[in-house]
Amino acid sequence: MAKTKQQKSKPKKQPHQVKKKQGKDCDLSQFRAQLDALGLKIIQVTSDGNCFFRAIADQLEGNEDEHNKYRNMVVQYIVKNREMFEPFIEDDVPFEDYCKTMDDDGTWAGNMELQAASLVTRSNICIHRNMSPRWYIRNFEDTRTRMIHLSYHDGEHYNSVRSKEDACGGPARPIVIEADAKVSAASKQAKATESKSKNKADKCNVDAGAIKVVMSGSCCDNAEKAEQVLVQVNGDVDAAIEFLIAEKGMESLTEDDLEIASVADTTNPMEASDSSVESTEQSKEELNENESASCTNIETVNAKCRSQTDDKKIPRNKTCPCGSKKKYKSCCGTAAGRSSVKLLVSQTTESKKGRKNLRRGTSNEVEANVPDVGALCI
Incomplete structure (x- = not known):
């Protein structure tokens, strides 16, 4: 519609100028005083949507410019553990789209990224808030686990928190707060109580x-x-x-x-060896008895022959005293008869030696078959 000459155009609306609120500076000074009482200080990082990852990089490396590395680590951990994180994505955003957006530079991190950062860096996280209790993300109960300290401002910005004595020349120095130990003990007690009650409930069910x-x-x-x-x-x-x-x-x-x-234990190898030793002893005694008997007979014959020869000469036509019922001249009186007596004695001696060797060989075989249970004296 064309404007008439009498109609005046409305003045253009001036853009809204955002004035900096002085309250934020007051809150920051109050926040600093709160942390100062704990021996801590705030290390400010660039506010560009990467503040959470910048604060993490400052805590772990002392260089906030490494923020992109930690963003990628967190996003990749979420992708690999989809079943753990997907139920917590809001507004029905597809999982792939959420991860792709979070991987972009400048995207704000949320509570899910806090949890993933704790797990992927294997660190617990303490979040300091102005005039409010600290938040603890405690996934590891080991007291040697690193504690990352961050400050959270007005629900929209993270900074790094260090000890006042920290020169900020590298990773943040460990911070010890007495309240941390109390919170840890209370957390363990609560988990133990919950576990006991769950076990009781399971038994009741x-x-x-x-x-x-x-x-x-x-x-x-x-x-x-x-x-x-x-x-x-x-x-x-x-x-x-x-x-x-x-x-x-x-x-x-x-x-x-x-x-x-x-x-199997009832068959004792010692008993077996004892029985073999006993049989060997018996055979040895029998051999000794036989030897002694044969030796006695031979010695009796020899003595008889020697005594008769020494006392007097036996008539050649009379019966030979050796008991052969032959005449002496055709028996012991001949040279062949006297040599046969010597041969009988020598054969008896050799047989005695052979039996001794046989007895020694038998004992050696027994020793070889007996297990080594120490010194065995036969």
Whole structure:
């Protein structure tokens, strides 16, 4: 529509000029005083949408310009652990789109990135707030775990927090706050209480009928044990029965092994060696007896012959005193007869030596077969 000459144009609206609020400076000074009482100071980083990652880089390396490295680390950790983080994405944003946007420079980090940063850097995080309790992201209970200290301003900016004695020439020096220990102890106690209450609730949730079914199916007489197994398998009756049957089978197998071992132990190698030694001793005694008997007979004959020869000469036509019922001239009176007596004595001596050697060889064989259980004196 064309304007008439009498109609005047409206003045253009001037753009809104954002004036800097003095309150923020007052809050920062108050915040500084709050941290000063703890021996801490605020290290300001550039406010460009990368402040969280800049503060992390200052804490871990002493250089906020390394912020892009830590952004990439956090985003990659979220991508690899999708099932952990995807349920917490708001506004129905697709997971891939969220990760792509978060990987862009200048995108603000949220609570999910705080958790991922703690896990990927294996550090706990303490967030200081103005006139408010500190926030702790504690994923690691080890007291040697590094604690990253950040300050959070007006819900839109992060800074790094260091000790007042820290020269800021590298990674932040460790900070010890007495309240940290108290919070850690309270957290552990709360987790222990929660775990106990959960175990009690699990026991209460076990059905008495399920316990009976498990006992009958596994032939278990201990109701308390059946209940414990049901709690461990989350109330799965079939799994509990299989577990108890398998456990019982292992116990019976162990008992059979023990019986076999006990039967094997009854055969003592020492007893076997003792019996062999006893048999050797008996054979040795028998050999000695035979030798002594033969030697006695030979010596008797020789003595008889010598005595008769020395006392007087035997008539050649009379019966030979050796007992052969022959005449002396055709028996011992001849040169062949006298040599046969000598031959008999020499053969007897050689046979005696042979028996001794045989006895020694037998004892050596016994020694070789007996296990080495020390010195065995035969």
